Amino acid sequence: MTHFGPTIREIREQLREGDRRYSVRQVAQRVGIEPAYLSKIERGEVAPPSEATTVRLARELGEDADVMLALAGKISADLQAIIRKRPRLFADLIRQLKEAPDEAVLRVVREVRDGNW
Amino acid sequence: MIFLDHDSLAFRFPEVHEAANFTIQFQRTLRIPDDGRDYPLPPGLGAFPLRHLDDYAKRLPESWRERGGVVAPMHQSEALWIKFSSQYPFAVKVGTGMICAITGDHWVRPLNCDPQDYMVLPKQPWLDGYCVEKGSIRQFIAMPLGKGYTVEEQLTGAAVHGGLQLVAYPMKVERYEALRTKQDKLKRLPAYGILQSVPPDMGLAPGGRMKQDIYDDSHGLDAWDQRNSSRCFVSLLNSAQWMAVTGEPPPTEPPTAQTYSAHGMPWFDYYGGDLQAIAGSEKLNGLVSVSQHALARGEALLPNNESVTSQPVITLGKPCRVRECTDDLA
Numbered sequence: 001m002t003h004f005g006p007t008i009r010e011i012r013e014q015l016r017e018g019d020r021r022y023s024v025r026q027v028a029q030r031v032g033i034e035p036a037y038l039s040k041i042e043r044g045e046v047a048p049p050s051e052a053t054t055v056r057l058a059r060e061l062g063e064d065a066d067v068m069l070a071l072a073g074k075i076s077a078d079l080q081a082i083i084r085k086r087p088r089l090f091a092d093l094i095r096q097l098k099e100a101p102d103e104a105v106l107r108v109v110r111e112v113r114d115g116n117w
Numbered sequence: 118m119i120f121l122d123h124d125s126l127a128f129r130f131p132e133v134h135e136a137a138n139f140t141i142q143f144q145r146t147l148r149i150p151d152d153g154r155d156y157p158l159p160p161g162l163g164a165f166p167l168r169h170l171d172d173y174a175k176r177l178p179e180s181w182r183e184r185g186g187v188v189a190p191m192h193q194s195e196a197l198w199i200k201f202s203s204q205y206p207f208a209v210k211v212g213t214g215m216i217c218a219i220t221g222d223h224w225v226r227p228l229n230c231d232p233q234d235y236m237v238l239p240k241q242p243w244l245d246g247y248c249v250e251k252g253s254i255r256q257f258i259a260m261p262l263g264k265g266y267t268v269e270e271q272l273t274g275a276a277v278h279g280g281l282q283l284v285a286y287p288m289k290v291e292r293y294e295a296l297r298t299k300q301d302k303l304k305r306l307p308a309y310g311i312l313q314s315v316p317p318d319m320g321l322a323p324g325g326r327m328k329q330d331i332y333d334d335s336h337g338l339d340a341w342d343q344r345n346s347s348r349c350f351v352s353l354l355n356s357a358q359w360m361a362v363t364g365e366p367p368p369t370e371p372p373t374a375q376t377y378s379a380h381g382m383p384w385f386d387y388y389g390g391d392l393q394a395i396a397g398s399e400k401l402n403g404l405v406s407v408s409q410h411a412l413a414r415g416e417a418l419l420p421n422n423e424s425v426t427s428q429p430v431i432t433l434g435k436p437c438r439v440r441e442c443t444d445d446l447a
Contacts, residue, residue, distance in 0.1 A: 116185075117215075
């Protein structure tokens with residue numbers, strides 16, 4: 001069992017304290033799934049939903065889609081496509097960085113270049 | 118450092134504090150009627166795409182390449198709002214055409230407190246336009262440079278820069294730690310090919326009015342670490358050229374305020390509790406809006422400018438700041 005369902009429930013309940021639109025029924029409606037299905041997801045009674053539904057849930061709850069997908073044991077299709085396009089390069093890069101501290105990983109992230117203005 | 122993360126600008130200051138990071142997203146939205154009424158906040162209809170300008174440098178003018186930064190597509194007369202997501206405190210300045218959106222003064226990099234020319238995160242979740250009066254703003258509307266509509270042209274008489282300018286300063290780490298200790302005692306930390314045919318340069322102009330507070334800086338100018346900052350120029354490319362430059366289709370045009378309202382979709386208000394709002398800028402308040410400008414020049418008004426009934430209004434407040442609309446209409 002993953003922590004996906006309980007995490008979703010915790011975030012949704014926290015949001016519902018300030019906004020009643022975050023009931024199971026209304027969130028499910030906006031995400032496009034049945035309320036009963038969302039309840040089962042939250043209780044961990046069913047496997048995490050599809051990537052598309054997970055991303056919609058993350059957006060609805062204001063959470064990072066990649067983090068939610070990871071909690072659900074998934075990797076987004078766009079990341080998979082990036083790796084499949086240059087598998088040796090990216091597999092090597094990820095393995096090289098697996099134990100690196102966040103700051104070291106950030107050093108290889110492409111920065112937005114600042115110019116003259 | 119700034120990098121792109123899912124069409125968001127992610128600002129990180131690991132040299133200041135591991136938690137010193139935040140994101141900025143430019144949200145597509147409907148253009149509210151420019152009819153003199155104060156409207157509630159319109160919804161977010163998804164993020165504008167953002168791309169490294171360097172990736173398309175060969176197809177953009179030399180002056181754009183010099184600025185660096187990122188590029189985003191906007192339809193003419195399309196509106197946007199800026200979404201801030203942060204837990205660490207930051208001071209953020211926003212300019213359009215090198216004019217401060219809060220004070221109407223010429224863009225300068227340092228922070229100023231008299232009058233305050235920046236916003237304080239995380240208490241400021243959004244910015245929808247120019248701060249024209251206490252509690253009122255005029256919506257950011259994309260208009261082509263060179264026709265006199267933009268704030269830059271109205272205040273400087275020149276159409277040179279366009280786009281959006283951003284600079285962010287993290288809170289000094291010792292102030293942050295002191296704040297966090299204080300909040301811990303309170304038991305809870307707040308959830309905190311060169312195109313020649315059509316000039317592609319776009320700037321932002323003042324549109325319809327809406328209710329929005331720009332909150333004052335309760336920390337004081339000394340709280341901000343002005344030795345560390347990151348800035349970014351966001352160039353706005355007319356959607357008509359986006360495909361030619363990037364090879365990607367631009368986002369479709371958002372629904373009109375009339376269509377949105379007719380479907381009974383929600384508008385928004387933000388309850389900031391006891392937060393104090395700053396006064397608006399007389400300079401910005403003295404500018405003419407897009408509609409007023411068109412009328413004065415005898416030009417056609419923007420379409421779909423009829424007044425609408427902005428109901429229902431949903432009041433949001435901490436910790437709930439989700440203003441995006443995921444309905445199919447969007």
